Amino acid sequence: MNGGAQVLRRCALAALLALAALLALAGCSEGRDAAEPVAGAGRTANDAREWLDRIASAHAHADEALAAGQPDRARTFLNAGLAREVPAEIAGEHARALRQDLWYRLSAIGLALEPSQALREADQGLALGRHDDLFSANLLVARGRALQALGRDTEAASSYHEALQIDERLLNAVLGAGAGSQLDGGP
Amino acid sequence: MSGLQRPTSWVIAGATSGAALVLCACGASSYRSEHAPERAAETCGAAETVSACEQRLQTYASQLDALVGPLASAPGAPPPAPGQIRQESLAPPELEAPAEVHSAPAPEAASEAYEADEAGGSERSAPPDCDAARDLRDRICELAAAICELAARSDAAAETKTTCDSSRTSCEQARTRVAAACPG
Numbered sequence: 001m002n003g004g005a006q007v008l009r010r011c012a013l014a015a016l017l018a019l020a021a022l023l024a025l026a027g028c029s030e031g032r033d034a035a036e037p038v039a040g041a042g043r044t045a046n047d048a049r050e051w052l053d054r055i056a057s058a059h060a061h062a063d064e065a066l067a068a069g070q071p072d073r074a075r076t077f078l079n080a081g082l083a084r085e086v087p088a089e090i091a092g093e094h095a096r097a098l099r100q101d102l103w104y105r106l107s108a109i110g111l112a113l114e115p116s117q118a119l120r121e122a123d124q125g126l127a128l129g130r131h132d133d134l135f136s137a138n139l140l141v142a143r144g145r146a147l148q149a150l151g152r153d154t155e156a157a158s159s160y161h162e163a164l165q166i167d168e169r170l171l172n173a174v175l176g177a178g179a180g181s182q183l184d185g186g187p
Numbered sequence: 188m189s190g191l192q193r194p195t196s197w198v199i200a201g202a203t204s205g206a207a208l209v210l211c212a213c214g215a216s217s218y219r220s221e222h223a224p225e226r227a228a229e230t231c232g233a234a235e236t237v238s239a240c241e242q243r244l245q246t247y248a249s250q251l252d253a254l255v256g257p258l259a260s261a262p263g264a265p266p267p268a269p270g271q272i273r274q275e276s277l278a279p280p281e282l283e284a285p286a287e288v289h290s291a292p293a294p295e296a297a298s299e300a301y302e303a304d305e306a307g308g309s310e311r312s313a314p315p316d317c318d319a320a321r322d323l324r325d326r327i328c329e330l331a332a333a334i335c336e337l338a339a340r341s342d343a344a345a346e347t348k349t350t351c352d353s354s355r356t357s358c359e360q361a362r363t364r365v366a367a368a369c370p371g
Binding site for chain 2: 137141144148153154156157158160161163164167168170171174175
């Protein structure tokens with residue numbers, strides 16, 4: 001497998017877009033609160049914002065620790081992110097996705113340190129729910145890597161194949177409707 | 188301000204820059220410049236109205252929903268638009284790619300079929316998201332390569348060899364389909 005830094009940079013991409021969305025929503029709410037208070041905005045919004053900030057901070061600090069060659073420290077930050085209680089305002093699927101990405105990064109970092117731990121972390125992420133999305137696919141790849149590192153090649157191939165099948169369904173969705181990208185443009 | 192119109196492209200350059208810049212654009216600053224100082228400087232200088240911010244964030248929310256459950260099988264729930272799945276979000280975990288799953292050039296016949304389809308008034312209203320499609324194709328083929336690498340080992344189980352064959356077929360089909368849908 002390729003080097004850790006490069007792998008980790010790529011592995012974080014899926015949830016980072018999600019983070020961008022959630023953090024942006026929080027940021028906008030905050031901005032509007034200052035100018036024109038919105039009914040319903042209050043402590044709960046602040047809780048959500050704080051949680052999102054903590055998750056973003058966990059990723060950022062993990063990035064820095066990895067860049068400094070400190071994977072254990074990076075794991076500490078990511079675990080701290082997972083330890084935060086999810087506010088009720090965060091949609092369940094969003095929380096699941098962001099937490100799965102934290103598990104994915106933990107597993108990816110842990111692979112070089114302790115494959116059996118990496119396997120447990122991938123499984124813990126998958127225990128949050130398997131869906132036809134990139135978060136589940138990434139965790140299945142992480143699981144496959146850990147299994148491969150443990151010499152459990154048949155199981156590793158099976159995990160890789162599960163991830164591949166998710167990607168196939170995603171590709172079908174992309175090619176099936178042929179709708180134009182809604183994401184290229186902005187206001 | 189072209190950067191603000193394609194915020195997800197920043198994610199490619201830096202792992203957290205997407206989130207950072209969105210925050211920046213929306214008025215939060217605590218997280219903005221650690222990982223993309225140049226971009227932050229480029230974009231944070233201009234104020235953005237709340238309404239513009241919210242309008243853009245609706246797009247983000249759509250992206251997130253596409254990421255979380257692009258094919259979610261909730262009963263009765265309509266499928267999200269596949270075009271919402273973004274290239275950056277599809278960046279695969281990296282896997283070594285053994286030689287046996289190397290791709291062939293995009294078949295001309297496939298491209299011609301696509302062009303004919305387009306010329307003939309296909310039901311498509313717009314081309315697919317080819318960046319996303321190519322990334323998914325790459326993911327599929329990299330995973331197939333990893334599986335086949337395991338299958339090539341002397342002690343590989345017959346089951347793994349079968350999975351390799353199936354995966355290689357998936358890779359070839361993905362290449363053909365993407366080449367057809369995304370010529371050039």
